[in-house]
Amino acid sequence: MADIPVPVLAVVGHPNKGKSSLVATLAEDDSVGISPTPGTTLRTRAYPMRVDGQLLYTLVDTPGFQRARQVLAWLEERAATLDATAADRPRLVAEFLRAAGHADRFPDECELLRPLVTGAGILYVVDGGVPYGPEYEAEMEILRWTGRPSLALINPIGSRDHIADWQAALGQFFRVVRVVDALRADFSTRRQLLVAFGELETGWHAPIVRAVEALDAVRSSRRRAAAREIAQFVGQALALVVERRMQPEEEAGILERALEGEYKQRLSQLEACHRRAVQRLYGHGALEAHVRELEILESDLFSETTWLRFGLRRRDLVTVGAVGGATTGGLVDVALGGASFLFGAAAGAVVGGLLGWLGAGRLAELRVIDRPMGGRLARYGPSRNANFPFVLYGRARYHCGLLAIRTHAMRDALELDVDLEHRLPLDGPTRRELAYAFGKLRKRGLDSTRGREALEDLMRTTDAILVKDEDRGEKTRSPGADSGHFP
């Protein structure tokens, strides 16, 4: 690889057009300063992309053009003086950088042109949300003078009203013109952009392809790790138990409320811990302060609305209970040779349905255990509610989905749609697969061979679900779809 040139791409353009946002998104770097105030970037900053320590390409964020017409005027005047040809133009740009006083007079232009003179490719960023203006022509002309391979990128900030005009104008200066929303660019868009970089110059293809493959591998790895976190979280929650020694005269009913509160608190802590872990996986560790603003995820874990949104409906639980009860009662009828006139099945269905109805709203049960050495122990949990793991799983999955499509240029809190039920679909086989894995985890716990196998199965199922979620999220955010929400 030593012989292969390392591509360098300088992100240039007018001030305040999303250069730093693009760099933050491509480099997945939260430290990039993004400000609504134009012209805040004063110095170039390099973002080297290394795979196993090997440098594959470098992105360079630059200040915006400030005195483009004056620079172009100097270049044209110098070319006229020297009677220079088009072939001399890159040399003249280099001469511009060396000229006395230019570092003080044109600090921004010197900063942004320096990487181009040393061989960087050009990634010219404009805002497709505002009309094209003639003041950009001087910038594009200067870039053409550098003779470097270039790609223009239309970043629609806010609206996409003027993209066609920009495409027509940029097409005259740049061979490749792409439309990429720097703030919401999903993985496949970023991937396509990288591939386009690789086509800009001979010799750039191989390192860029390797970089893309590495990013693919990291994405899969990150998703697997997130799936593991989700599976472990659900497994731990299913095994959660709170206990307290009972005083001799203490009543179980009073203690139940206290234990239920403690149980919920421990569960919330477990979920918060899990969320932090997933955020770290996606490189959004700094988002921790904002997570509290997640209205849905911070809403009461045990609210009826949340249960319905993510889990089974109470109707389903009643149906399941009734069918189970009817089957059991039916066996009694068979044993009696039909003498009961199906009374067993009917009674079983009623009892089963009733239990399903009552159980749907019940988190866990309190058990009072007589201790061998005397005294009693009140134990709350683990939850046997069929809905419970589905709710936790749905919340974790939703949170993960939000993070998976979040770019590092976004500095606001995570946004949530209000109607999520239809956005987290699970087909029948997947739901059954999950129910089976939850059941095994419940029975075996996390720390047994079979429990670990169930955890692995759940992890695999979750990984497959997250793949679909990512695809769905990216389709929703494809050009033309402005919601930008998951999925």
Place this chain on the structure above:
Amino acid sequence: MESSGSVGSRAFGPARPAQLIAVVLGLEERDQLDERDRRRLDREIRARAQAESASSRTELLAVWLEAAPSLELRARIARVRASLSLLRGLLAFAGVFLGWAAAATLLRFEVHAGRINIVLCVALLVVLPFAMLGLGCVGALWSRRGGADDRDREGTSGGGWRRIALARLAMSLLSESVRRDVEILLGRLTAHSRLYAGVQRAQLFVWSQWIGLAFAGGALVATLTFVVFTDLAFGWSTTLDVEAANVHPIVSILSAPWAAVWPEASPSLDLVESTRHFRVAAEEHIHFVDPIRYGGWWPFLIASMLFYAVLPRLVVAGLGERWLGREVGLAIGLSPGVDRLLDRLTTPVVETQAVAPESETRHPEAGLVPLVSATDWIRDCGGDLPTVVRWAEASDDETLVAWLETPRLQVRDAGGRRTLQEDRDLVVACGAGEGGVALCVRAFEPPVLDVLDFLAALRRAIGRQRALSVLLVDGVRADHEAWRHALMGLGDAGLSVACLADGGARPEAVSGEPSGDPPVDPSGEHADG
């Protein structure tokens, strides 16, 4: 590019307990490093694995175990391996000793005791070990079916072991470093007792088979020794009314497996009859039978021991080793941390972030240039013919165009496609004229230095007495504030900013007070430098 999807199923190939221990200790050592170093080191090992064409989980882990542990850890692992070998040796020695002792006790022939009871010998040296073997196998099969999975929650865990007084005593005898390793292992065993329960059961089963085998081997050797070096006299006795003809079929059935290849080891009816022993008639009886006949049982005893004690133990021990290997392989595959290790091995370390910290940034000027309405601005011009300079063909909005076509206004163009010389000429012309000058700019475009230079030149040309204003066209509040901040940098007290919102002469906001706060884009979407 590699991915962990290529590394196969969750289980590893058969492995030795020492490998599980090495994995556990190796992961413990890795956990001491930060994530970045862990990834870097494991990726270096991956490069080595690729060179060795290792791709499956088992192969990858094998390469990792070879390369990952530090020298100190290697020494520790070697000590653990040696300890395991020593333990096996001790168990084997104990088995051999017990077998020898049992056989020696049974075969000790004393004249006053009569004959050596062949029934007792077979019962203790053949039938009992065979029955124990059967029970052990049934127990192992039952536990493998998972019946003991829940029972063993608190069972053979490391914590359980540590609670045994004997184990505590043994721990106190260990050296400091070995004790530390054992503590780590037992700690992990305690933390994941149910996960490793299968390994523990299989290991105990295997150890029991090797003890049984050593016992049978020791007994066999002892028997042979006694046969060769002493004059054994076997006999059988019973108080029951049992004839030799009834005993012989049992003996024949027992010796059926080897009767064809070793007929001498299958006792004849004559031998059974002649070696029946009655203590009461002992003195008389011995004169009627050749003493050699009393030793005739030894081939049967040896063959029985070989066939019913040694051989089954050997087979079961081999099967037990395979079971143990599978359990260890499964435990390695499911051990906490192994999946992460494999992920580190198979996923490249990608760094995309900036190495250098963010450099200094340009801060907006403090304060804001006062904003006035366009109508106020026209009124303030006091009837002079104001000049409006459109910068870079600012806005082709119809209303604005109509306003600019007011006969009182002189409209000029600058910036954009105009040359610097054209701009300079315009500045000179403005300086020569009268009345105020307004620069009409598109507010959504940032205030670049090119515009500010032009404004400064205009001010120099028209002097301080004449009004100079910037008319902001389009844009949102944040854009307007960005312009007003930037214009503060000119230090021009006479400069004002008027806003032509929506293309009309309607002031968008009038505020002479600096807001102080940076503009906030409520959408959270903003561009950058």
